[in-house]
Amino acid sequence: MSTDQRQAPELRVQKWIDHDGGAIAPLTLSDLGTGPKILFAFQHWCPGCHLHGFPTLQKLHRALGPKGVGFAVIQTVFEGADENTFETLRVNQLKYDLPLAFGHDEPPTGQTLPTFMEDYRTRGTPWFTVIDAGGRIVFSDFHLDADTLIADLGRA
Template sequence: MSVAERQAPELRVQKWIGEDGGRVVAPLKLSDFGTGAKILFAFQHWCRGCHLHGFPTLRRLHGALGPQGVGFAVIQTVFEGAHENTFEKLRVNQLKYELPVAFGHDEPPAGATLPTFMEDYRTRGTPWFTVIDAGGRIVFSDFHLDEDQLVKELELA
């Protein structure tokens, strides 16, 4: 895959809904998504590319890799358009794409310009895929993901 490996930082996203749409009281940690590989998907509700390419790709990956124990999380990174990219839109997208995974809402902390996920994971927008291997290393982080290649690589791992 196409990124220099580095250890994945712990998530600092404060607001989450669970697989069933219920609000999660405590912030989630990477370990909450299992001990194996993890796929994190960053989006914004108003991002056209997220709906045309990102979510359909995520659905295919979840269908192929979820049953194999790969953990998934979706994070709305609110770096613009806070009036449209609201916490309430998490459940809208979770239902629309039939994704029974945790969805997080990440706004910049007071005094910051970027959401914590964008800052910590060095993302540059949406839709964005981050793949973390079972050892906790980021092995992919980019806009464009070759889902067939990823499925093959994770099946071999």
């Protein structure tokens, strides 16, 4: 497990859809509420995202969404831009029945990594980042134990 404990950078992802698939303005961390936040990074073509990442996210959202935990899903397009498209956001939102904001993060002109990967120091997908209510990154890694996180946040 990677713990960072630094202040979470503001999101710089520019393209988003809301819980119903409609385009929305860029999301900020404060848009996710004042409590803990879970950010999930994926790629549409990533087998691990579909096999492990999205099912873990579904479990977390079902258990913690009603308790005020904020969620956002970000497609980090560091490869495969032809398959990991803005249109696939809605496909995955519907497939996994996740009424959450989904962002599409391609590298800005002249850069090789998407802003989320750069700012949050992620190393691929599926990737979970957990931010505490104070805005500090408390978890950032590939594998998240959903049951442990649900228990920990349930006690908070």
